[in-house]
Amino acid sequence: MALRGRRKRLLRWVLKRAGRGLPREAALRWAARQLPPFYGQVALSRLVEEGFVSPDAVIAHAGLRMGRHCFVGERVTIYQERDGGEVVLEDGVHLHRDTVIQTGQGGTVVLGAETHVQPRCQFSAYLGSVRVGARVEIAPACAFYPYNHRVAAGTPVRQQPLTTKGGIEIGDDVWIGYGAILLDGVRVGAGAVIGAGAVVTRSVEPEAIVAGNPARVIGMRS
Secondary structure, three states: OOOOOHHHHHHHHHHHHHHOOOOOOHHHHHHHHHOOOHHHHHHHHHHHOOOEEEOEEEEEEEEEEEEEOEOOOOOOOOEEEEOOEEEOOOOOOEEEEOOEEEEEOOOOOEEEOEEEEEOOOEEEEEEOOEOOOOEEEOOOOOOOEOOOOOOOOOOOHHOOEEEEEOOEEEEOOOOOOOOOOOEOEEEEEEOOOOOOOOOOOEOOOEEEEEOOOOEEEEEEOO
């Protein structure tokens, strides 16, 4: 949504003073009410370098680092276990409604510049880490799990230790379709396309198009 003139100047003034003269939560709520909900509020992140974090987001992460003009939408949760690593949102990252990012047991999450994460995605970085390149488009309801549970007989699943084949790495300019699941040890090359509902258990070469459970190559973009 384009903002112009007096309205744009007023919103920028309010956002710049949120927490610095104006009560932070009240200022953010007022600014959000001036625009349509959901995607309409992304425009607020472009007005100030600090970007826009919805007052309805839950941020409980001491290791969160955000670049310029990031957008964190309503009901996004960013959570750190006691031994969790950092979360890095590079310039222009968008996190939309109900996305959850959590780190524990040394895991970290890095989202590259201009990466857009649509609603209800899950990043659970335990043991392994999740590193996403620049300009990646992630559709709703995708999940990233760089760990697994052991399933040895004779021990309740809840008591099984976690295990990992390694972190998840996503190259630049990747498109990940609705409901895709990416598991530990997976590398996705630059420019690849992950089809809706795919379960990615093996690495994907650059420019490949994969789909299915388990995901397999169905074509190449090049």
